[in-house]
Amino acid sequence: MAATQSGTNHIASANAYAYPASTVHVAMTGAKTSINHKVVFLTFDDGVNTSMSPRVLATLKQYGVHATFFIVGNTINSTTAPVLKQEYESGHGIAIHSFTHPYNFNAPGNSGGAIREYYQTLSAMRNVLGPKFDSKVWRYPGGHMSWRGLAASDANLSAEGITWMDWNAAVGDALGASGPKTAAAMLQYHAKTLVSFPQSNVEVVLIHDSVGKELSLQILPQIIDYYKQHGYQFGILS
Template sequence: MVPPAGNGQNHDAADAYAYDAAAVRAKMSQTAASGEPRVVFLTFDDGVNTTMTPRMLATLKQYGVHATFFVVGNTITPPTAPILRQEFAEGHAIGTHSFDHVYTTLYPGRQGSTAAIVKEAADGVRALQSVLGTGYYPKVWRYPGGHMSWQNLAGADAALRQMNLTWMDWNAAVGDALGAA
Protein backbone atom coordinates (compact mmCIF):
# COMPACT_ATOMS: atom_id res chain seq x y z
CA MET A 1 0.00 0.00 0.00
CA VAL A 2 1.29 3.42 -0.95
CA PRO A 3 0.16 6.50 0.98
CA PRO A 4 -1.95 9.04 -0.92
CA ALA A 5 -0.15 11.82 -2.82
CA GLY A 6 1.66 14.07 -0.37
CA ASN A 7 1.59 11.19 2.15
CA GLY A 8 -2.00 12.02 3.01
CA GLN A 9 -3.13 13.85 6.06
CA ASN A 10 -4.14 12.58 9.41
CA HIS A 11 -5.56 15.75 10.85
CA ASP A 12 -6.14 19.37 9.93
CA ALA A 13 -7.51 20.48 13.29
CA ALA A 14 -4.60 19.20 15.40
CA ASP A 15 -1.82 21.44 14.06
CA ALA A 16 -1.67 23.42 17.30
CA TYR A 17 -1.00 20.39 19.50
CA ALA A 18 0.08 17.48 17.28
CA TYR A 19 3.54 15.92 17.47
CA ASP A 20 5.42 13.96 14.81
CA ALA A 21 5.12 10.23 15.62
CA ALA A 22 8.76 9.44 14.82
CA ALA A 23 9.94 12.26 17.11
CA VAL A 24 7.69 11.01 19.92
CA ARG A 25 8.98 7.45 19.60
CA ALA A 26 12.59 8.68 19.66
CA LYS A 27 11.90 10.88 22.68
CA MET A 28 10.32 7.97 24.60
CA SER A 29 13.68 6.18 24.68
CA GLN A 30 15.53 9.18 26.12
CA THR A 31 15.75 10.58 29.63
CA ALA A 32 14.26 14.05 29.91
CA ALA A 33 16.80 16.83 30.36
CA SER A 34 16.68 18.75 33.62
CA GLY A 35 13.99 21.43 33.41
CA GLU A 36 12.58 20.04 30.17
CA PRO A 37 8.78 20.10 30.20
CA ARG A 38 7.15 16.70 30.52
CA VAL A 39 4.48 15.62 28.05
CA VAL A 40 1.96 12.82 28.47
CA PHE A 41 0.34 11.13 25.49
CA LEU A 42 -2.86 9.22 26.18
CA THR A 43 -3.40 6.27 23.88
CA PHE A 44 -6.22 3.76 23.66
CA ASP A 45 -6.03 0.46 21.81
CA ASP A 46 -8.39 -2.11 20.36
CA GLY A 47 -11.44 -0.02 19.46
CA VAL A 48 -13.59 1.44 18.04
CA ASN A 49 -16.36 0.30 20.36
CA THR A 50 -19.99 1.40 20.78
CA THR A 51 -19.91 1.21 24.58
CA MET A 52 -16.54 2.40 25.87
CA THR A 53 -15.36 4.75 23.11
CA PRO A 54 -18.26 7.22 23.55
CA ARG A 55 -17.60 7.28 27.31
CA MET A 56 -13.89 7.95 26.72
CA LEU A 57 -14.70 10.69 24.22
CA ALA A 58 -17.07 12.37 26.67
CA THR A 59 -14.44 12.34 29.42
CA LEU A 60 -11.71 13.65 27.12
CA LYS A 61 -14.02 16.43 25.94
CA GLN A 62 -15.00 17.31 29.52
CA TYR A 63 -11.33 17.90 30.39
CA GLY A 64 -10.23 19.38 27.05
CA VAL A 65 -7.74 16.56 26.45
CA HIS A 66 -6.82 14.84 23.20
CA ALA A 67 -5.69 11.25 22.77
CA THR A 68 -4.57 8.81 20.12
CA PHE A 69 -6.88 5.92 19.33
CA PHE A 70 -5.20 2.84 17.84
CA VAL A 71 -8.04 1.23 15.93
CA VAL A 72 -8.41 -2.42 14.93
CA GLY A 73 -9.81 -2.42 11.40
CA ASN A 74 -12.38 -5.18 11.89
CA THR A 75 -14.08 -3.10 14.61
CA ILE A 76 -15.05 -0.52 11.98
CA THR A 77 -18.66 -1.34 11.18
CA PRO A 78 -21.77 0.68 10.33
CA PRO A 79 -22.59 1.12 14.07
CA THR A 80 -19.03 2.23 14.95
CA ALA A 81 -18.37 4.45 11.91
CA PRO A 82 -20.08 7.53 13.46
CA ILE A 83 -17.97 7.10 16.60
CA LEU A 84 -14.77 6.95 14.52
CA ARG A 85 -15.88 10.12 12.71
CA GLN A 86 -16.50 11.73 16.11
CA GLU A 87 -12.96 10.84 17.26
CA PHE A 88 -11.61 12.57 14.17
CA ALA A 89 -13.98 15.57 14.34
CA GLU A 90 -13.01 16.22 17.97
CA GLY A 91 -9.33 16.41 17.04
CA HIS A 92 -8.04 13.07 18.29
CA ALA A 93 -5.29 11.22 16.46
CA ILE A 94 -6.22 7.86 14.96
CA GLY A 95 -3.67 5.16 14.22
CA THR A 96 -3.94 1.66 12.91
CA HIS A 97 -3.56 -1.32 15.22
CA SER A 98 -3.89 -4.06 12.57
CA PHE A 99 -7.04 -5.37 10.97
CA ASP A 100 -7.65 -8.58 12.90
CA HIS A 101 -5.28 -8.32 15.92
CA VAL A 102 -4.45 -12.05 15.76
CA TYR A 103 -1.05 -12.76 17.33
CA THR A 104 -0.62 -16.17 15.69
CA THR A 105 -1.02 -14.59 12.25
CA LEU A 106 1.26 -11.63 12.93
CA TYR A 107 3.91 -13.44 14.98
CA PRO A 108 4.01 -17.16 14.21
CA GLY A 109 6.35 -18.75 16.74
CA ARG A 110 6.78 -15.29 18.36
CA GLN A 111 8.67 -14.20 15.21
CA GLY A 112 7.24 -11.30 13.25
CA SER A 113 5.88 -12.17 9.81
CA THR A 114 6.68 -9.18 7.61
CA ALA A 115 4.12 -10.20 4.97
CA ALA A 116 1.34 -10.64 7.54
CA ILE A 117 2.19 -7.38 9.33
CA VAL A 118 2.23 -5.41 6.07
CA LYS A 119 -1.11 -6.92 5.03
CA GLU A 120 -2.66 -6.16 8.42
CA ALA A 121 -1.34 -2.58 8.32
CA ALA A 122 -2.62 -2.01 4.78
CA ASP A 123 -6.01 -3.55 5.58
CA GLY A 124 -6.24 -1.42 8.73
CA VAL A 125 -5.46 1.76 6.76
CA ARG A 126 -8.08 0.86 4.14
CA ALA A 127 -10.67 0.27 6.88
CA LEU A 128 -9.96 3.72 8.35
CA GLN A 129 -10.13 5.30 4.89
CA SER A 130 -13.48 3.62 4.23
CA VAL A 131 -14.95 5.90 6.90
CA LEU A 132 -12.60 8.90 7.03
CA GLY A 133 -11.97 9.19 3.28
CA THR A 134 -9.16 8.20 0.96
CA GLY A 135 -7.23 11.39 1.77
CA TYR A 136 -6.90 10.24 5.36
CA TYR A 137 -3.67 8.44 6.28
CA PRO A 138 -2.89 7.48 9.89
CA LYS A 139 0.95 7.70 9.78
CA VAL A 140 1.20 5.65 12.98
CA TRP A 141 0.93 1.90 13.68
CA ARG A 142 0.91 0.06 16.99
CA TYR A 143 1.94 -3.57 16.93
CA PRO A 144 -0.68 -5.73 18.67
CA GLY A 145 1.00 -6.80 21.89
CA GLY A 146 3.63 -4.09 21.44
CA HIS A 147 6.89 -4.05 19.49
CA MET A 148 8.76 -5.03 22.64
CA SER A 149 6.90 -8.36 22.90
CA TRP A 150 8.03 -9.97 19.64
CA GLN A 151 11.19 -10.95 17.77
CA ASN A 152 12.41 -10.50 14.20
CA LEU A 153 10.58 -7.26 13.42
CA ALA A 154 13.33 -5.42 11.51
CA GLY A 155 11.86 -6.40 8.12
CA ALA A 156 8.38 -5.34 9.18
CA ASP A 157 9.71 -2.08 10.62
CA ALA A 158 11.38 -1.29 7.28
CA ALA A 159 8.25 -2.19 5.33
CA LEU A 160 6.11 0.01 7.60
CA ARG A 161 8.53 2.92 7.02
CA GLN A 162 8.04 2.38 3.26
CA MET A 163 4.29 2.70 3.90
CA ASN A 164 4.91 5.99 5.79
CA LEU A 165 3.85 4.36 9.08
CA THR A 166 5.82 4.90 12.27
CA TRP A 167 5.44 2.17 14.87
CA MET A 168 4.66 3.41 18.36
CA ASP A 169 4.74 1.48 21.64
CA TRP A 170 3.98 2.74 25.11
CA ASN A 171 6.16 3.23 28.16
CA ALA A 172 3.48 3.17 30.84
CA ALA A 173 0.28 1.16 31.22
CA VAL A 174 -2.66 1.12 33.59
CA GLY A 175 -2.41 -2.65 33.96
CA ASP A 176 -5.61 -3.73 32.22
CA ALA A 177 -3.72 -5.58 29.48
CA LEU A 178 -0.72 -6.79 31.46
CA GLY A 179 -2.21 -10.01 32.80
CA ALA A 180 -2.18 -11.43 36.31
CA ALA A 181 0.97 -10.99 38.38
Protein backbone atom coordinates in the same frame (compact mmCIF):
# COMPACT_ATOMS: atom_id res chain seq x y z
CA MET B 1 -18.15 20.51 10.77
CA ALA B 2 -14.47 20.00 11.59
CA ALA B 3 -11.99 21.15 8.96
CA THR B 4 -10.28 18.08 7.56
CA GLN B 5 -6.87 18.01 5.90
CA SER B 6 -5.31 15.65 3.41
CA GLY B 7 -2.61 13.17 4.27
CA THR B 8 -2.91 13.22 8.07
CA ASN B 9 -4.62 11.30 10.85
CA HIS B 10 -6.26 14.33 12.44
CA ILE B 11 -8.26 17.44 11.67
CA ALA B 12 -6.58 20.76 10.91
CA SER B 13 -7.22 22.29 14.34
CA ALA B 14 -5.24 19.45 15.95
CA ASN B 15 -2.02 20.62 14.28
CA ALA B 16 -1.32 22.71 17.38
CA TYR B 17 -0.88 19.62 19.59
CA ALA B 18 0.10 16.92 17.06
CA TYR B 19 3.63 15.51 17.25
CA PRO B 20 5.37 13.27 14.71
CA ALA B 21 5.31 9.71 15.98
CA SER B 22 8.84 9.24 14.70
CA THR B 23 10.08 12.03 17.00
CA VAL B 24 8.15 10.71 19.99
CA HIS B 25 9.52 7.23 19.28
CA VAL B 26 13.06 8.55 19.68
CA ALA B 27 12.21 10.76 22.66
CA MET B 28 10.89 7.74 24.56
CA THR B 29 14.43 6.33 24.68
CA GLY B 30 15.59 9.37 26.64
CA ALA B 31 17.44 10.84 23.67
CA LYS B 32 17.20 14.57 23.02
CA THR B 33 14.74 15.62 20.32
CA SER B 34 12.92 18.77 19.30
CA ILE B 35 10.44 18.07 22.11
CA ASN B 36 11.94 20.07 24.96
CA HIS B 37 8.89 20.28 27.20
CA LYS B 38 6.74 17.71 28.96
CA VAL B 39 4.07 16.08 26.79
CA VAL B 40 1.81 13.14 27.54
CA PHE B 41 0.13 11.04 24.88
CA LEU B 42 -2.91 9.14 26.09
CA THR B 43 -3.35 6.18 23.75
CA PHE B 44 -6.36 3.87 23.62
CA ASP B 45 -6.09 0.43 22.03
CA ASP B 46 -8.59 -2.08 20.62
CA GLY B 47 -11.56 0.13 19.63
CA VAL B 48 -13.68 1.20 18.00
CA ASN B 49 -16.98 0.26 19.66
CA THR B 50 -20.30 1.79 20.66
CA SER B 51 -20.18 1.04 24.38
CA MET B 52 -16.81 2.12 25.78
CA SER B 53 -15.34 4.38 23.09
CA PRO B 54 -18.11 7.04 23.35
CA ARG B 55 -17.73 7.15 27.14
CA VAL B 56 -13.98 7.66 26.83
CA LEU B 57 -14.65 10.45 24.34
CA ALA B 58 -17.06 12.08 26.79
CA THR B 59 -14.46 12.01 29.57
CA LEU B 60 -11.75 13.46 27.34
CA LYS B 61 -14.12 16.23 26.29
CA GLN B 62 -15.08 16.94 29.89
CA TYR B 63 -11.42 17.42 30.84
CA GLY B 64 -10.46 19.28 27.66
CA VAL B 65 -7.73 16.91 26.48
CA HIS B 66 -7.04 14.84 23.40
CA ALA B 67 -5.76 11.33 22.80
CA THR B 68 -4.72 8.91 20.07
CA PHE B 69 -6.97 5.96 19.29
CA PHE B 70 -5.28 2.81 17.97
CA ILE B 71 -8.06 1.17 16.00
CA VAL B 72 -8.41 -2.51 15.14
CA GLY B 73 -9.63 -2.49 11.56
CA ASN B 74 -12.20 -5.24 11.77
CA THR B 75 -14.11 -3.28 14.43
CA ILE B 76 -15.04 -0.68 11.82
CA ASN B 77 -18.52 -1.25 10.44
CA SER B 78 -21.73 0.66 9.78
CA THR B 79 -22.57 0.65 13.50
CA THR B 80 -19.21 1.89 14.78
CA ALA B 81 -18.47 4.27 11.89
CA PRO B 82 -20.18 7.24 13.60
CA VAL B 83 -17.98 6.74 16.69
CA LEU B 84 -14.81 6.63 14.59
CA LYS B 85 -15.94 9.79 12.84
CA GLN B 86 -16.60 11.43 16.21
CA GLU B 87 -13.09 10.54 17.41
CA TYR B 88 -11.60 12.12 14.31
CA GLU B 89 -13.82 15.22 14.24
CA SER B 90 -13.25 15.84 17.96
CA GLY B 91 -9.56 16.44 17.30
CA HIS B 92 -8.11 13.13 18.38
CA GLY B 93 -5.44 11.18 16.50
CA ILE B 94 -6.41 8.02 14.62
CA ALA B 95 -3.77 5.29 14.52
CA ILE B 96 -3.68 1.67 13.37
CA HIS B 97 -3.57 -1.40 15.61
CA SER B 98 -3.74 -4.07 12.87
CA PHE B 99 -6.89 -5.44 11.24
CA THR B 100 -7.46 -8.71 13.11
CA HIS B 101 -5.25 -8.22 16.21
CA PRO B 102 -3.11 -11.35 15.75
CA TYR B 103 0.05 -12.11 17.69
CA ASN B 104 2.02 -13.70 14.85
CA PHE B 105 3.66 -10.91 12.90
CA ASN B 106 7.05 -12.33 13.86
CA ALA B 107 6.19 -15.82 12.62
CA PRO B 108 8.41 -17.27 9.87
CA GLY B 109 7.04 -16.33 6.47
CA ASN B 110 4.75 -13.63 7.86
CA SER B 111 6.99 -10.59 7.46
CA GLY B 112 4.37 -9.04 5.17
CA GLY B 113 1.52 -9.55 7.59
CA ALA B 114 1.78 -6.21 9.35
CA ILE B 115 1.87 -4.08 6.22
CA ARG B 116 -1.01 -6.08 4.76
CA GLU B 117 -3.16 -5.53 7.86
CA TYR B 118 -2.09 -1.90 7.99
CA TYR B 119 -3.52 -1.29 4.53
CA GLN B 120 -6.67 -3.29 5.28
CA THR B 121 -7.33 -1.03 8.24
CA LEU B 122 -6.42 2.15 6.39
CA SER B 123 -8.91 1.19 3.66
CA ALA B 124 -11.65 0.67 6.24
CA MET B 125 -10.84 4.04 7.82
CA ARG B 126 -10.95 5.81 4.48
CA ASN B 127 -14.40 4.39 3.84
CA VAL B 128 -15.53 6.38 6.87
CA LEU B 129 -13.18 9.37 7.01
CA GLY B 130 -12.64 9.96 3.31
CA PRO B 131 -10.08 8.94 0.68
CA LYS B 132 -7.57 11.62 1.70
CA PHE B 133 -7.32 10.42 5.30
CA ASP B 134 -3.94 8.90 6.14
CA SER B 135 -2.26 7.52 9.23
CA LYS B 136 1.38 6.55 9.51
CA VAL B 137 1.18 5.43 13.15
CA TRP B 138 1.08 1.70 13.93
CA ARG B 139 1.08 -0.36 17.11
CA TYR B 140 1.74 -4.07 17.10
CA PRO B 141 -0.76 -6.18 19.05
CA GLY B 142 0.98 -6.86 22.34
CA GLY B 143 3.46 -4.11 21.57
CA HIS B 144 6.78 -4.33 19.78
CA MET B 145 8.55 -4.94 23.08
CA SER B 146 6.71 -8.23 23.53
CA TRP B 147 8.22 -9.96 20.50
CA ARG B 148 11.48 -10.84 18.80
CA GLY B 149 11.97 -11.38 15.10
CA LEU B 150 10.14 -8.29 13.88
CA ALA B 151 13.03 -6.78 11.90
CA ALA B 152 11.63 -7.70 8.48
CA SER B 153 8.15 -6.53 9.44
CA ASP B 154 9.59 -3.28 10.81
CA ALA B 155 11.47 -2.74 7.54
CA ASN B 156 8.26 -3.13 5.55
CA LEU B 157 6.54 -0.53 7.70
CA SER B 158 9.50 1.85 7.58
CA ALA B 159 9.63 1.63 3.77
CA GLU B 160 6.10 3.07 3.73
CA GLY B 161 6.95 5.83 6.20
CA ILE B 162 5.07 4.14 9.04
CA THR B 163 6.29 4.44 12.64
CA TRP B 164 5.59 1.68 15.15
CA MET B 165 4.78 2.96 18.62
CA ASP B 166 5.02 1.24 21.97
CA TRP B 167 4.47 2.99 25.32
CA ASN B 168 6.43 3.97 28.42
CA ALA B 169 3.53 4.16 30.86
CA ALA B 170 0.45 1.98 31.34
CA VAL B 171 -2.48 1.34 33.65
CA GLY B 172 -2.23 -2.46 33.53
CA ASP B 173 -5.55 -3.12 31.83
CA ALA B 174 -3.95 -5.48 29.30
CA LEU B 175 -2.82 -8.01 31.89
CA GLY B 176 -6.05 -9.95 32.27
CA ALA B 177 -6.36 -12.02 35.43
CA SER B 178 -2.94 -10.91 36.66
CA GLY B 179 -3.74 -7.21 36.30
CA PRO B 180 -4.92 -4.69 38.92
CA LYS B 181 -8.43 -5.32 40.26
CA THR B 182 -9.17 -1.97 41.92
CA ALA B 183 -8.85 1.67 41.00
CA ALA B 184 -6.17 2.14 43.65
CA ALA B 185 -4.18 -0.82 42.34
CA MET B 186 -4.45 0.46 38.78
CA LEU B 187 -3.18 3.89 39.76
CA GLN B 188 -0.34 2.26 41.68
CA TYR B 189 0.52 0.20 38.61
CA HIS B 190 0.61 3.37 36.51
CA ALA B 191 2.93 5.06 39.02
CA LYS B 192 5.28 2.08 38.93
CA THR B 193 5.55 2.19 35.13
CA LEU B 194 6.66 5.81 35.25
CA VAL B 195 9.96 4.76 36.82
CA SER B 196 10.37 1.56 34.79
CA PHE B 197 11.39 3.16 31.50
CA PRO B 198 14.13 5.66 30.54
CA GLN B 199 13.41 9.16 31.78
CA SER B 200 12.02 11.31 29.00
CA ASN B 201 10.13 14.51 28.24
CA VAL B 202 7.31 12.38 26.85
CA GLU B 203 5.01 9.80 28.35
CA VAL B 204 3.01 7.52 26.05
CA VAL B 205 0.32 5.90 28.18
CA LEU B 206 -1.25 2.58 27.22
CA ILE B 207 -4.95 2.33 28.04
CA HIS B 208 -7.72 0.31 26.39
CA ASP B 209 -11.17 1.43 25.31
CA SER B 210 -12.35 -2.07 24.47
CA VAL B 211 -15.64 -3.38 25.81
CA GLY B 212 -15.56 -4.09 29.54
CA LYS B 213 -12.65 -1.83 30.52
CA GLU B 214 -14.75 -0.16 33.20
CA LEU B 215 -11.89 0.27 35.65
CA SER B 216 -9.78 2.05 33.04
CA LEU B 217 -12.62 4.47 32.40
CA GLN B 218 -13.10 4.96 36.14
CA ILE B 219 -9.52 6.09 36.74
CA LEU B 220 -9.16 8.13 33.53
CA PRO B 221 -10.01 11.44 35.26
CA GLN B 222 -7.32 10.76 37.86
CA ILE B 223 -4.77 9.91 35.17
CA ILE B 224 -5.59 13.16 33.39
CA ASP B 225 -5.36 15.13 36.63
CA TYR B 226 -1.98 13.57 37.44
CA TYR B 227 -0.44 14.81 34.20
CA LYS B 228 -2.06 18.22 34.46
CA GLN B 229 -0.76 18.66 37.99
CA HIS B 230 2.74 17.66 36.88
CA GLY B 231 2.90 20.25 34.10
CA TYR B 232 2.36 18.07 31.05
CA GLN B 233 0.77 19.21 27.83
CA PHE B 234 -1.48 16.71 26.09
CA GLY B 235 -0.53 15.71 22.56
CA ILE B 236 -1.58 13.31 19.83
CA LEU B 237 0.62 11.10 17.66
CA SER B 238 0.74 12.00 14.00
